Amino acid sequence: xxxxxxxxxxxxxxxxxxKRSELRPTxxxxxxxxxxxxxxxxxxxxxxxxxxxxxxxTGTVPGHAGRLLIGAWQGVPLAVLSGRAHYYEGFEMAxxxxxxxxxxxxxxxxxxxxxxxxxxxxxxxxGDYMVLSxxxxxxxxxxxxxxxxxxxxxxVDLSAAYDPELRGRALAAGKQAKVKVHTGVYLAxxxxxxxxxxxxxxxxxxxxxxVGMSTVPETIVARQHGLRVLGISCIxxxxxxxxxxxxxxxxxxVMELAEQRQGHAVRLLSHLIPELPT
Ligand code: HPA
Numbered sequence: 283x284x285x286x287x288x289x290x291x292x293x294x295x296x297x298x299x300x301k302r303s304e305l306r307p308t309x310x311x312x313x314x315x316x317x318x319x320x321x322x323x324x325x326x327x328x329x330x331x332x333x334x335x336x337x338x339x340t341g342t343v344p345g346h347a348g349r350l351l352i353g354a355w356q357g358v359p360l361a362v363l364s365g366r367a368h369y370y371e372g373f374e375m376a377x378x379x380x381x382x383x384x385x386x387x388x389x390x391x392x393x394x395x396x397x398x399x400x401x402x403x404x405x406x407x408x409g410d411y412m413v414l415s416x417x418x419x420x421x422x423x424x425x426x427x428x429x430x431x432x433x434x435x436x437x438v439d440l441s442a443a444y445d446p447e448l449r450g451r452a453l454a455a456g457k458q459a460k461v462k463v464h465t466g467v468y469l470a471x472x473x474x475x476x477x478x479x480x481x482x483x484x485x486x487x488x489x490x491x492x493v494g495m496s497t498v499p500e501t502i503v504a505r506q507h508g509l510r511v512l513g514i515s516c517i518x519x520x521x522x523x524x525x526x527x528x529x530x531x532x533x534x535x536v537m538e539l540a541e542q543r544q545g546h547a548v549r550l551l552s553h554l555i556p557e558l559p560t
Contacts, residue, residue, distance in 0.1 A: 289380055290336045291432070296387035298335065303328040303352045307359035308560050310390035310509075312366060312382075314397035314496060316516035316540030317547045321364055326353040332365070337384070339367035339377045350381070358555050361388055370474035370495055375425035379503040383431070386507035392448065392558055393504050395513045396547070398540050399494035400476070400521035400531065402486050403466055408520065409543050410462040411550060413452040414444045414513030417498050418469040418490055425499040426506060438506045448512040448558065455554035461546050466491025468515060470498035476531040479523025493521050512558075514550075516543055 300306075305327050313320060332338035332348040340348055348365040363385070367378040385393060399412065406412065426436045449465065456463030469490035471477065477485070477493060485493055492515050504511050518539040522531050 289376060292337070292380065292383035293387045295336050295338070295384045299328075299330060299350070299352065299384070299388060305352050305354065305359045306389055307352065307361045308389060308391045309358065309555070309558050310361045310363070310385040310393040312363045312393065312395045312500060314366065314395075314516075315537060316398050316518065316543050317396040317551070318364060319544030319548050320355075320551055321351060321362065323548050323552065324351065324353045324355045324360065324362070326351050328352045335384075337380045339373050339380070356552065356556050358558070358560065360555070361385055361390055366496060366500075368496055369421065369423070369472055369499065375423050375499050376428065379425045379499045382500050382503045383507065386504070386509060390509060392510045392512070394558070395497045395500050395504075395511065397494050397497045397513070397515050398518040398536055399468060399492035399515035400519050401492055401517040402469075402482060402521045402524065403464070403491040404524075406464055406466075406491065406517045407462070408517060408539060409546070410464060410517045411456065412464045412466045412468070412492050412515040412517060413449050414468045414497075414515065415449065415465045416444060416467045417501060417513075418467060418485075418488060419498050421470050421472050421498060423499075425503050431506070434506050436506070438502060440502070440505060443501050443505055443511060444513055445510040448510060451557045452512060452514060452554055455550055455557060458553045459546075459549040461550045463550070464491070468497060468513060469493045471495060477522045482521045482523050492517060516540060516547060
């Protein structure tokens with residue numbers, strides 16, 4: 283029996299949230315490593331621990347808090363997923379993307395997915411940002427595998443998975459915030475081990491600019507619900523083999539760099555969020 287069958291209907295979980303919150307945001311924000319500081323800048327109306335929301339997975343990686351926040355930033359109502367459940371933690375794809383379905387049921391129309399990624403493109407410096415123009419799914423799995431969900435089309439078109447108009451707004455926000463924002467292709471792997479230098483060379487020749495372990499399943503599910511998707515990566519490290527003699531890729535370094543860049547992320551998003559269509 284597919285595991286998705288055991289998850290509650292996302293509309294039931296959305297109803298629990300809406301019963302306890304008056305705000306009806308149309309913008310959703312998924313906070314990856316390096317973007318958590320955003321919550322401190324928000325006015326929070328309601329906060330839900332994932333463990334109190336049926337179907338929500340509880341993550342295991344330090345630095346991923348596991349809270350859904352309903353609130354506003356500079357007057358813009360937002361639903362924020364603070365902390366995500368990664369596939370590498372052992373969750374099924376359907377579990378790790380369930381919260382995106384709940385966002386869709388809450389009335390979210392635009393979702394901003396953020397993450398930390400390793401830089402492959404030699405032009406990228408550590409601490410720069412990349413707005414996703416496209417992705418390559420090398421996770422080996424697709425979150426839409428299995429029975430059809432609530433009658434939604436499973437043969438989702440991904441020709442323009444990342445909304446070009448929103449991308450333009452992110453680049454403009456980067457200029458205003460004086461934060462370097464590139465455009466590029468995000469390649470997703472399962473993790474949790476980092477890549478080998480040979481894999482990174484291969485990914486480079488496939489057209490990838492950055493590599494990470496999240497976001498792609500969420501994008502696919504969001505597109506199935508017809509949400510407009512914007513993806514932004516914080517380039518936290520040089521990908522394997524690209525960091526010079528003796529360089530290694532470490533989760534601790536990724537988290538430390540992500541932490542250092544919180545201020546930049548807040549600045550970037552404070553210019554971006556008010557410009558997103560509601
Ligand atoms: N590889 C995969 N995922 C990552 C990396 C990386 O180098 N950095 C941050 N997330």
